[in-house]
Amino acid sequence: MSSNPADILASLLAMTRDDEMDCDSFAERVAAYVDGSELPQEVLALLEHHQLICPECEEHVQRLVMALQLALPVRNAGC
Ligand SMILES: [Zn+2]
Numbered sequence: 001m002s003s004n005p006a007d008i009l010a011s012l013l014a015m016t017r018d019d020e021m022d023c024d025s026f027a028e029r030v031a032a033y034v035d036g037s038e039l040p041q042e043v044l045a046l047l048e049h050h051q052l053i054c055p056e057c058e059e060h061v062q063r064l065v066m067a068l069q070l071a072l073p074v075r076n077a078g079c
Contacts, residue, residue, distance in 0.1 A: 009053075021046040026057045034064045 026047060032039055033047050051058050 021050040023050075023054060023057055026050045026054070027060070030057070030060060030064060034061060034068060 029039065029043060029047060039047070051061055
């Protein structure tokens with residue numbers, strides 16, 4: 001009964017640590033995260049973990065990535 005996806009998600013959500021990232025902290029760092037800026041491994045891990053457990057922030061990331069792709073010139077234009 002532990003292979004139930006809902007149980008797996010519940011155990012993921014229960015895996016909170018003292019330094020668990022919340023949505024506010026995520027929002028503060030998400031720009032650097034999608035920008036490819038160098039972040040400490042610990043911060044990256046927290047961001048990735050929060051993105052996994054928080055659909056709202058996951059959507060936030062997807063929107064930023066799309067905005068970046070629209071705003072930046074294509075590097076391999078071949079011109
Ligand atoms: Zn969040």
